[in-house]
Amino acid sequence: MPPRLRATLPCLTAAALFALALSPAPVAAEPRATSDTPLALTPPMGWNNWAHYMCDIDEAKVVANADALVSTGLAAKGYDTVTVDDCWMTKSRNARGDLVVDTAKFPRGVAWLGEYLHAKGLKFGIYQDAGSLTCEKYPGSGAPEGGGADHYARDARQFASWKVDYVKMDGCNLWVPEGRTKEQAYRDAYNAVAKALRDSGRDMVLSASAPAYFQQGEWGGSDWHKVLGWVGETGQLWREGKDIKVYNPAAPATSRWSSVLGNYGYNRWLGRYAGPGNWNDPDFLIAGSPGLTAAESRSQVALWSMMAAPFILSSDVSKLTPAGLAALGNTRLIALDQDPMGRQGAVVSSNATFEILVRPLANGDRAVAVLNRSANTRDIRVPLDEIGLNDCTADAQDLWSGARTEVSDALTGKLAGHDTAVWRLSPRGCSEAVPTGQIVGDGARCADGANTSGVGAVVMAGCTGAPDQRWFLGDDSRLRLAGECLSAGEDGLVELADCAPANSGQPGQSWSHRRDGTLVEEAGGLCLTAPARAATPDAPAERLRLTPCGEHRVDQAWSLPV
Incomplete structure (x- = not known):
């Protein structure tokens, strides 16, 4: 199957600036040089x-x-x-x-x-x-x-x-x-x-x-x-x-x-x-x-x-x-x-064959790369609406050939085994950027909204790039999947639930991504925690929980899309 992903890649507007806050800005470089000039800015x-x-x-x-x-x-x-x-x-x-x-x-x-x-x-x-x-x-x-x-x-x-x-x-x-x-x-x-x-x-x-x-x-x-x-x-x-x-x-x-x-x-x-x-x-x-x-x-x-x-x-x-x-x-x-913004790209969709990365750039462009892990040539198709470019056009430059095209449907092509395609996208007439893709945790597994353990359950599963692993980082500190919000539930569990109206003050749906990788539910101050890895491949998936934040716990570190 061709790789598919959903993310929004327009100019850096309010939602994009929020995403920079949710996925924290890098700390200023230390130490400074003897001349008090920062070193290695690229x-x-x-x-x-x-x-x-x-x-x-x-x-x-x-x-x-x-x-x-x-x-x-x-x-x-x-x-x-x-x-x-x-x-x-x-x-x-x-x-x-x-x-x-x-x-x-x-x-x-x-x-x-x-x-x-x-x-x-x-x-x-x-x-x-x-x-x-x-x-x-x-x-x-x-x-x-x-x-x-x-x-x-x-x-x-x-x-x-x-x-x-x-x-x-x-x-x-x-x-x-x-x-x-x-x-x-x-x-x-x-x-x-x-x-x-x-x-x-x-x-x-x-x-x-x-x-x-x-x-x-x-x-x-x-x-x-x-x-x-x-x-x-x-x-x-x-x-x-x-x-x-x-x-x-x-x-x-x-x-x-x-x-x-x-x-x-x-x-x-x-x-x-x-x-x-x-x-x-x-x-x-x-x-x-x-x-x-x-x-x-x-x-x-x-x-x-x-x-x-x-x-x-x-x-x-x-x-x-x-x-x-x-x-x-x-x-x-x-x-x-060498882009001066210095943001590292993130894996936003992955499975056994394809991996898709997105990187925000200093001038508001986005770079998109597709890695073909397989040894065979594959067709690739990345629809613009699945990278968040809805009802707009992107100027796309193939960074290998230098060729430029105006794209209003999808990035397409053939990709040789073990090769990687890279484009630089300059969106035109787009809505706000909403970083979208996988939330990856312990063992490089993905937070998954499939109802394997009950309605609204969120579990850990192998990463597939499927829609039930496609999260949206909103401009209101919320994490959405399929129109529902990641929420604090009963007995320490997290779940997908209806998103409360804006400014309603309802607790349990606001999240902060800290530099140590923790995802903290702001009202309770607890950390999103991945379940232990299953002992056998056919073991039922366990649900994600909120637990007290520890010191650099690997089951509380998360990678988010940018």
């Missing part, structure tokens, strides 16, 4: 060696890839930060406690490398670790196991002296002092890193890896959500989960597609944390590299751009496929990724 772009070379890195390879960024035109399109990952240093510090560059790999030193990059109009990034050792067992910045002095301030000053612009701070081998939890130890460490960079005298973007050390599956655990809540106080971007699958030169044809989908999977629900100066990072772009087809390369670029993800390549830039280079260099997709 997602960082550039290159890093890790997913292609790992520790097999040296001056010649970095220089060659930097030169290739320039010669291919990618640098001029924004891919301007060249970062050297782990293994650039020797296995011990010098007598002063400074890090020592491995001159067998970098004979002219990394300070020279920074000068070379800056002369090319590029920025210089470097890797370190918040623990006592890096992941490959080189000296880290953190305190040694058992306690002692850290090197955060010393290393930050050393990086500043080398004119570093960007620091990737990993989280291996981090000591947890007695009396502190792992989560508390990581918070202390990354706050110390952030302070050291602020005090260094040079503006350096911080890529923090803290959340990746707490990930437990796609939906994550309580500590993962807790770390995601504070990591934006330390860095401008952060890795939340697994590394992208690295290139294997012994088996270059090995598919890496499942890794792309896996990293997209954990990142797609976290839009509430993203905004100018704070970015969710699902790891490197490997489009155009071995292990992805042309369609899969296009999909990664499209999905990362819809998620406002950093565009950081990890490849041999000189050997990118023509199709991969075209996808990575597509200025329309780059502009989408």
Whole structure:
């Protein structure tokens, strides 16, 4: 079946502004730079060696890839930060406690490398670790196991002296002092890193890896959500989960597609944390590299751009496929990724075959993407009235081809297996925007209004994109499905009920979506809570309830459409 969804995508008017409140605005980026100017107001772009070379890195390879960024035109399109990952240093510090560059790999030193990059109009990034050792067992910045002095301030000053612009701070081998939890130890460490960079005298973007050390599956655990809540106080971007699958030169044809989908999977629900100066990072772009087809390369670029993800390549830039280079260099997709509003797109409809994402843009346009998860070419048809464009026309631009059409019926076409279509819609003569689509919770399941447990029941079910999972975020703090309102019922249950007249004062139908993902029923102050996952596939669906709000409970975190 073709994908179907309902959402309203006109200009940012009253309802759209309400939706921005219901799905909370990102917190201002912290920390600020030493010049008191916010950093990374759009997602960082550039290159890093890790997913292609790992520790097999040296001056010649970095220089060659930097030169290739320039010669291919990618640098001029924004891919301007060249970062050297782990293994650039020797296995011990010098007598002063400074890090020592491995001159067998970098004979002219990394300070020279920074000068070379800056002369090319590029920025210089470097890797370190918040623990006592890096992941490959080189000296880290953190305190040694058992306690002692850290090197955060010393290393930050050393990086500043080398004119570093960007620091990737990993989280291996981090000591947890007695009396502190792992989560508390990581918070202390990354706050110390952030302070050291602020005090260094040079503006350096911080890529923090803290959340990746707490990930437990796609939906994550309580500590993962807790770390995601504070990591934006330390860095401008952060890795939340697994590394992208690295290139294997012994088996270059090995598919890496499942890794792309896996990293997209954990990142797609976290839009509430993203905004100018704070970015969710699902790891490197490997489009155009071995292990992805042309369609899969296009999909990664499209999905990362819809998620406002950093565009950081990890490849041999000189050997990118023509199709991969075209996808990575597509200025329309780059502009989408770099949109100054900084809102991450949301999955508004999904099933086993198709996934539809919508992203609001700074000028009032909306981007719409359709991912074909299947291996076969499929017909797609997204009627305008099912994306909320009722009785109006949209100017639609296909961001791959650049072709523009006037659409008054539906977005249509054929979509190859593993490919993703992307349009930019400029609605004309439309009513107010009402974000519409799935409400997704624990286990990437959907709030479902099917009457499986009684009239008006709301249960959790696998996501299908069907009308009984199509919620409307109204301009009155209400959540509607099929014309009825999500309401507090008896015995702590929630239900679909007639919407009370406006300004009636009837409690139980007003909802607030907080930054931690909770959906709070405003009158009672209780949180919408997903039932436990069924032990067997044929077990009856359990109803959603209102329960006291806990601290970063995974069954109380929700992703809403935008």
